[in-house]
Amino acid sequence: xxxxxxxxxxxxxxxxxxxxxxxxxxxxxxxxxxxxxxxxxxxxxxxxxxxxxxxxxxxxxxxxxxxxxxxxxxxxxxxxxxxxxxxxxxxxxxxxxxxxxxxxxxxxxxxxxxxxxxxxxxxxxxxxxxxxxxxxxxxxxxxxxxxxxxxxxxxxxxxxxxxxxxxxxxxxxxxxxxxxxxxxxxxxxxxxxxxxxxxxxxxxxxxxxxxxxxxxxxxxxxxxxxxxxxxxxxxxxxxxxxxxxxxxxxxxxxxxxxxxxxxxxxxxxxxxxxxxxxxxxxxxxxxxxxxxxxxxxxxxxxxxxxxxxxxxxxxxxxxxxx
Numbered sequence: 001x002x003x004x005x006x007x008x009x010x011x012x013x014x015x016x017x018x019x020x021x022x023x024x025x026x027x028x029x030x031x032x033x034x035x036x037x038x039x040x041x042x043x044x045x046x047x048x049x050x051x052x053x054x055x056x057x058x059x060x061x062x063x064x065x066x067x068x069x070x071x072x073x074x075x076x077x078x079x080x081x082x083x084x085x086x087x088x089x090x091x092x093x094x095x096x097x098x099x100x101x102x103x104x105x106x107x108x109x110x111x112x113x114x115x116x117x118x119x120x121x122x123x124x125x126x127x128x129x130x131x132x133x134x135x136x137x138x139x140x141x142x143x144x145x146x147x148x149x150x151x152x153x154x155x156x157x158x159x160x161x162x163x164x165x166x167x168x169x170x171x172x173x174x175x176x177x178x179x180x181x182x183x184x185x186x187x188x189x190x191x192x193x194x195x196x197x198x199x200x201x202x203x204x205x206x207x208x209x210x211x212x213x214x215x216x217x218x219x220x221x222x223x224x225x226x227x228x229x230x231x232x233x234x235x236x237x238x239x240x241x242x243x244x245x246x247x248x249x250x251x252x253x254x255x256x257x258x259x260x261x262x263x264x265x266x267x268x269x270x271x272x273x274x275x276x277x278x279x280x281x282x283x284x285x286x287x288x289x290x291x292x293x294x295x296x297x298x299x300x301x302x303x304x305x306x307x308x309x310x311x312x313x314x315x316x317x318x319x320x321x322x
Contacts, residue, residue, distance in 0.1 A: 006029035010304075019179075050200035058290035076293035091267060099181060099250045101269065107188050109246060111196030112238065116196060116230065119204045142255045145191050150174055151182070178259070189258060199241065200234060207233045239316050247304040250296045272296060283318025 026036065039040040058078055060071040081089045102247050114134065121127045137145065151157050159169045173179055220228070254273035261269045270278070272292060280289025304319070311318035 055290060055294050055300060057287055058294045060287055079289040089275060090297040092270040092272050096250055096252055096271040099184065099252045102181060102185055103188060106185055110189055110193040112200050115197040115200035115204060116195060134197065137191045138195035142259060145187055146259045149187060175263035177264045180264045180268045184256060199237060203234055203237045204230065236316060240310050240319055243304055243307045243311065244318050246307050247300040249303060250299060
């Protein structure tokens, strides 16, 4: 049936009124949740979105004592490191990418392996004790973690003290440029691998136990149950965490590295975050710091979007659906 042209505004008005009533009903129903969420939303807006306006200094010769209003606009001059072939920047970029690949390959899967081992333990008390031991390093600051490794592996540490007492040659680990990336990786594993098991353990606990019981009745062994039930059930959360990790792949442990950068030198230890600090903050080139940060953010967003689209092509949900 055709709708009279003159009645269309009235219909649109009734639809708008119905939507307003439904919105009012939902607000009254969820008023407490909305009120509780306002402080968090305000903090997110003030400390995450408002500071984005500060990216304007990436296009200025910014000086703190003159402020944004008094700093001259220089266009893309602060981004010249992208096309001028700055050797120190390229070295920092190369170290960042190498560490990203190493930590993605060797550090990221370890929480999954630990979660699978913990979930296979029968005793709840033993499982709880091991979880507490594995979680503890996460709550230590990088200052303490670096100090522990120096006391253990330094030239005058426990390991070399034992070697000297037994007339064995000293093993040089701390301060050796060739071993620096391996040292960073081992520190990251020790500090955060246990904490990373929490999400995987939660996902494992949600797997229907009847699947394991049915597969055991059908004669499946432990390896087959792991391969055909547990791992497929964890694939979605694994891909989700991997995509989120790609978003911050160009940010590699600033505090961890800056604490150990002196003995090994910049060639082996400089990454993008420390390059920004050394050249932008210490060197006073604030526009350069903002420019590098802006580029890193854009690259992270593109990596997340690209990885999410790739996940969709393989039938996975990713971090958001189409």
